[in-house]
Amino acid sequence: MAPYESDDSTTAGEADDLRAGRRKAARYVVPVAVVGVAAATIGLVPALADSGDPNLPKISAQQLIDKIAKSDVQQMSGTVKITTDLGLPNLGGLESSLTSGAGKSGDGSSADPTSKLTELATGTHTLRVAADGQDRQKLSLLENAAEYSIIHNGKDVWGYDSQSNEVYHSTGPAGAAKQRKEDVPATPQGLTKDALKSVDDTTSVTVEGTAQVAGRDAYRLVIKPKQSGSTVGQITVAVDSKTGLPLKFTLTPASGGAAVIDAGFTQVSFAAPSASTFHFTPPKGAKVTEDKQGDHAKGHFEGGPKADHKAGKFPGRPGKSDEGPGKGLDGLNVLGKGWSSIATFDTGGKGIPSGSKAGGQFGGFLDSLGDKVSGKFGSGTVFKTRLINALITDKGKVYVGAVTKDALVKAANAG
Amino acid sequence: MSQAEAAGSLRAPRLLWTFGLLRSELLTTFRRWRTIALLAVLAGVPILVGIAVKIETSGGSSVGEGRGGGGGPAFISQITNNGLFLVFTALAATLPFFLPMAIGVIAGDAIAGEANSGTLRYLLVAPAGRTRLLLTKYATVMAFCLVATLVVAVSALTVGAILFPLGELTTISGTQISFTEGLGRALLIALIVAVSLIGVAALGLFVSTLTSSGIAAMATTVGLLITIQILDQIPQLHAIQPYFFSHYWLSFADLMRDPVYWDDLVKNLEIQALYAAVFGSAAWARFTAKDITA
Structure with missing residues (x-):
């Protein structure tokens, strides 16, 4: 079409113009169709790729737990995606700066495992794991x-932070290795091991169907607390049908909604990783930063944000708001048993000062995070997350557990 | 003369003509003073970064010390150990704004600039066809993407080699790779960065077909770029952010992991292909149907 072709203004030309x-x-239509095809692809491909749950021979819950216990995967590598949503007030950058600040004051290295692994307590993270023996x-x-x-x-344990180019090094006895491997938190294995520790007569464990995780056929093991009052709805573990390795760990709260912890392999391989992977x-x-204490690193691993449901608290989150700041944990008692157990201790102090008494903005800030409750024990403040709740009475007693607010008040009234 | 021969002899000159058009477009674009100035600015960024890092670390301290570490563009703390890291830092520093802005200027100018100076109608009088002219323009813009990225990379490598030591390098996963492999990865990263700009290039070309003012097209493209970059920072919009063309730009750093983490890189390539397809076809629909008055 020449540039001036449409200047023609005869009747025939008008009809042509219309056409x-x-x-x-x-x-x-072409760009619109491209957008449509793209939208359809994004919407449909995951649904089509889901080839349905695999058919696997029936297995009892006990057999499956034995399978997990016997699982001895020596060589593997994979990618783990972990999402934690504790429902903490969104402090945005403030929280991470508090966390890193705390880590910094420790021994001044950002490559220290403690400060880094605490970051896993909120948000979505991608981890890579590799093991060879x-x-x-x-x-x-x-x-x-x-x-x-x-x-x-x-015998070497290296921590390397590429962002700040800092290295953390500690040497430990080679024998400590096995133990350390099991203690690595945040992987589906570590989380499952913790969850299975809490299996007793207050728990129902069932095998509910199968699933496909990271392209592998898996059994779904469902762990549910029998007692009421627990904030834990259920824990689902997808266990690889061949190796018995837990591939996916999901903890849903009793209150419903998104999972509190969702950690699963997105990709896994049982071939030996290349030797250079472990060479540093x-x-x-x-x-x-050299760590002189040989066994120190192990302690760091244990201090990670693993879900220790039995004690009903997260060791990796030393209770920024849960517990009296700076107070020791002397005189820790556990009330009840199983899932609805409540840890209690006396801070010996006056508890959390209320806004008016504390003066300043900090008191008011603390108040805004908690709910005021009162009962036979007097009055106090309940700090809530989606999994862990804590009651701090005005007399300085603290009750913490993976239980509902009512259960905490009941425990406080009884104590 | 058989029919096939006739068709062949007809096609050959047309194909040659397409390359002739492309060559003349490339020459026109790269001979412009503003193109040369843009490339000079891009080449200057690694020089500035390199000198700044050299001065700061001349006293033996490491980059970012006292500021809690982690400040500045990616990889900046590793530059003093290995000059090759300046390539990655320079690309990470220029990718968010400098590079796409330069692309926006060239792409926005592609059609609207010709219309503005009244040369578009002469291009169309020649028996090239609008589709072929548009494809040639897009190929030129993509060539500029590649050249601009390589200018940054080569300038960074030169400055890095002069100011800092070279040698074996440590990947961000902590493993070591040889310098040759590092150089290979640097080249791959430069290519990925160039490909990352395809989306902006298509967007700019589409905007360029909408108006006959070159300045308006450039300003719109760069404005869209800045808007998207800001929206990408707002956490409440996380649901739509994966569809922004700039969302996976910094995934090129995943090539420095060992083993390479491909997930985000693949997503980046997919999103660039999607933008190129949508805005490329929209530009085609607009350009082949519009009345050229200038």
Whole structure:
């Protein structure tokens, strides 16, 4: 079409214009169709890719638990996606700066495992795990254009933070390796092991169907507290049908809604990872922090944010708002048993000062986070998350557990 | 003369003509002073970063010390150990704004600039066809994407080699790779960065077909770019953010993991292909149907 073709203004030309106009409009169908196809692909492909639950031979809950216990996967590598939603007030950057600040004051290295693994307590993170035998493991936390890796090779444990180019090094006895591997938190294995520890007569454990996780056929093990008053709705573990390795761990709260913890492999391989994966030499110019205490690293691993449901609290979150700040945990008692057990201790102080008494903005800030309750015990403040609730009375007693607010008040009234 | 021969002899000159058009477009674009100035600015960024890091660390301290670490663009703390990291830092520093802005200028100018200066009608008088002209323009913009990225990378590599040591490098996963492999990864990263700009290029070309003012097209493209970059920072919009063309840009850093983490890289390529398809076809629909008055 020449540039001035449409200048023709005869009757025939007008009819042509109309037809040409329609033809012009029809061209816009192409981009619209592309958008449509893309939207359909995004919507439909996951649904089509879901090939349904696999058919696996029946297995009893006890057999499955035995399978997990016997599981001895020595060589594997994979990617784990973990999402934690404790329903904490969204403090945005404030919380992470508090956390990193706390880590910094420790020994001044951002490559210290403690400060890094605490970050897992909120949000969605991608981890990579690799293992080759008992002496060589690697756990990497993928960040934006950076990565934090813990590499265990023989008696060396290295922590490398690529963002700040800092290295943390500790040496431990080679024998501690097996134990350490099991203690690595945040992986489906670690979480499942903790959850299975709490299985007793207050728990129902069933096998409910099968699922496909990271392209592997898996059984779904469902763990449910029998007692009322627990905030834990149920725990679902997808267990690999061949190796018995837990592939996905989901904890849903009794109140419903999104899972509190959802950790699962998105990709897993049982081939031996390449040897270079576990080989680490500090890069030139990196700041290396040596840890003199041999067993220190193990303690760091245990201090990670693993869900210790039995005690009903997260050791990795030393209760920024849950417990009296800076107070020791002397005189810790556990009331009740099983899932609705409540930990209680006396801070010996006056509890959380209320806004008016404390003066300043901090008191008011604390009040805004909690609910005021009163009962036979006097009055106090309940701090709620979606999993863990804590009651701090004005007399300074603290009740913490994975139980509802009512159960906490009942326990306080009884005590 | 058989029919096939006739068709062949007809097609050959037309194909040659397409390359002739592309060559003349490339020459026109890269000979413009503003293109050369844009490339000079892009080449200057790694020089500035390199000198700044050199001065800050000349006293033996490491980058970002006393500021809690983690400040500045990605990989900046590793530059002093290995000059090759300056390539990654420079690309990470220029990718959010400098590079796409330069692309926006070239792409926005592609059609609207010709219309503005009154040369578009002469291009169309030649028997090239509008579709082919548009494809040539898009190919030119993509060539500019590649050249601009390579200019940044080569400038960064040169500055890095002069100011800092080179050698084996540590990936962000903590494993070591040889310098040759590192160089290979740097080239791959440069290519990925260039491909990351395809989406903006298609968007700019579409905007360019909407107006006959070159300045308006450039301003709209760059304005859209800035808007998207800001929206990408707002956490409440996380549901739609994966569909922004810039959302996975920094995933090129995943090539420095060992083993490489492909998930986000693949998503980035998919989103760029989607933008190229949608806005490329929209530009085609607009350009082939519009009245050219200038």
